Amino acid sequence: MQAVAPVAPAQPTPPVDDSNTQGASSATDQFGLGFESLLQIVLTQLTYQDPLEPMDNFEFVSQLAQFSQIQQTQEMADSLETLVAAQSTGQAASLLGRTVDVAAGNGSLTGVVTAVAFQNGTPALTIDTEDGNTISGLPLGNVTQIRETP
Template identity: 65%
Template sequence: MQAGPIDTMVATNQVAAAQTQTPEQSVAATDAFGLGFEDLLKIVLTQLTYQDPLKPMENFEFVSQLAQFSQIQQAQETNNALQTLVTAQASSQAASLLGKTVDVGSGTAALSGEVVAVTFGQAGPTVTIETGENQTISNLPLSAIMQIRESS
């Protein structure tokens, strides 16, 4: 038994929907599962094409597989959105440190200085501080900051 017109239409719509994914979403799905969403849909279409005519896939089973693939895609999109949110929050936090006095751990001692610059790079935001002795220390990650105070 071959796939009926409704099954073919659903599968075609799913492939068309998969082709509208952004490259970032496709890369994220590939990185997480080794297969992209389009690859998963191709597997389902291949399964429909070569299924045993005497034992066709139940409609319920087919819809269940499509729902699982959809959930994977939604989880990837949620993960991407959360990562964007975390990055934006770190950038905002770093920018709010401008003009503040911070203490940074340096071995057994702590250095104190005013945040004079914030740099946004691939690894996340970093700060540049200027100590009371006019020493400039650059590229300090936010995780190195132990204490934040208002500048006097």
């Protein structure tokens, strides 16, 4: 039977600045493996380790802790994504009936928010401008000022 060298422990990756991207990346996207796949790697490693030179207990427990941390990070990222979506929905709904300024091109549009639509989970506003036009599909992130409607 051929001996298989143990798999080296996963090295921590530096934090990634996701502030300019929408939504959180899951651990599966970042590492290319889901938690079940990582667990399968550990089981395979145990199955094929050399019985005369077993893996150090400390190293094994360290790997399991890293896999557990990856799973917890993925669950936290999913929860944060849900929280951000709910917060965005609440913010958009609170604008109904209020006068807003929305950045558009080199200027801005002013109008009363009459509707909020959700396109792929992202809120988009519909406003009635002062000159009687209705403009739809304005991103919530483009709102520059909010005022009480007179």
